[in-house]
Amino acid sequence: MIRGLYIGRFQPYHNGHQYIINQITKETDELIIGIGSAQLSHEPSDPFTAGERVLMITSALHNISSPLYVIPVEDINRNALWVAHIIAMTPPFHRVYSGNPLVIRLFSEAGYPVYTPAMYERATLSGTTIRTRVRMQRPWEDLVPPEVYRVMHEINGISRIMDLNRNDEASISDEGETGHV
Numbered sequence: 001m002i003r004g005l006y007i008g009r010f011q012p013y014h015n016g017h018q019y020i021i022n023q024i025t026k027e028t029d030e031l032i033i034g035i036g037s038a039q040l041s042h043e044p045s046d047p048f049t050a051g052e053r054v055l056m057i058t059s060a061l062h063n064i065s066s067p068l069y070v071i072p073v074e075d076i077n078r079n080a081l082w083v084a085h086i087i088a089m090t091p092p093f094h095r096v097y098s099g100n101p102l103v104i105r106l107f108s109e110a111g112y113p114v115y116t117p118a119m120y121e122r123a124t125l126s127g128t129t130i131r132t133r134v135r136m137q138r139p140w141e142d143l144v145p146p147e148v149y150r151v152m153h154e155i156n157g158i159s160r161i162m163d164l165n166r167n168d169e170a171s172i173s174d175e176g177e178t179g180h181v
Contacts, residue, residue: 001029001030002027002028002029002030002094002095003028003029003030003031003032003091003092003093003094004024004027004028004030004031004032004093004094004095004096004097004115005031005032005034005086005090005093005095005096005097006020006021006024006031006032006033006034006096006097006098007033007034007035007036007073007086007096007098007100007103008033008034008035008036009035009036009037009046009053009127010035010048010053010056010057010127011045011046011047011048011053011127011131012048012053012056012127012130012131012144012148012152012157013053013056013057013060013144013145013148014125014126014127014130014143014144014145014148015120015121015125015142015143015144015145016119016120016121016125016126017057018060018061018145019120019125020097020117020119020120021033021061021064022064023117023118024097024117025064025066027115028066028095029066029067030066030067030068030069030091031066031067031068031069032068032069032071032090032091032093033057033068033069033070033071034071034072034073034086034089034090035050035053035054035057035070035071035072035073036073036075037074037075038050038072038073038074038075039074039075040075042160042164043164044131044161044164044165045128045131047131047157047160047161047164048155048157048160050072051072052151052155052157053072054070054072055151055155056147056148056151056152057070058070059145059147059148059150059151060144060145060147060148062147069090069091071089071090073085073086073089073090079102079106082106083106083107083109083110083112093112094112094113095112095113095114095115096112096113096114096115097114097115097116097117098114098116099116099117099119104116124143125143129143130143130144131161131165134158134161134162135161135162135165
């Protein structure tokens with residue numbers, strides 16, 4: 001049996017992630033999906049909580065027949081200890097999937113085989129692009145699975161992205177000269 005590990009921030013989970021996971025599940029018997037930077041939320045680059053990202057991922061992957069484990073993993077900001085931290089937080093795994101150079105380096109140094117899946121439409125399928133499109137009120141809905149679109153509406157994710165990206169100048173004009181709400 002082969003159990004793989006795939007780590008991402010998934011802010012939000014999108015069609016590029018879906019494509020990669022579909023490819024990985026053809027090569028593995030089970031897949032662990034690590035939600036990186038799980039402690040971060042309500043920030044412009046990290047608007048969603050770990051629980052919301054779990055909901056997005058599990059909703060979008062409901063048709064995958066392979067066993068999946070979706071596990072939030074907080075950052076420890078000590079690269080030399082990071083792999084040990086991941087190992088402590090997840091079921092045992094045999095290989096790692098990542099396109100991130102640091103992740104590749106750290107797991108390779110720890111003796112794990114690391115596979116770099118081909119990115120799918122990377123120019124448009126990134127969390128940054130999706131968050132920017134939401135903020136600019138440009139079409140983004142077709143960049144995420146329908147289940148993620150539904151979850152983002154359920155959790156008021158669109159308005160959260162908009163609010164988190166408001167600059168201070170807009171806040172002052174909305175709040176009046178005193179700056180108080």
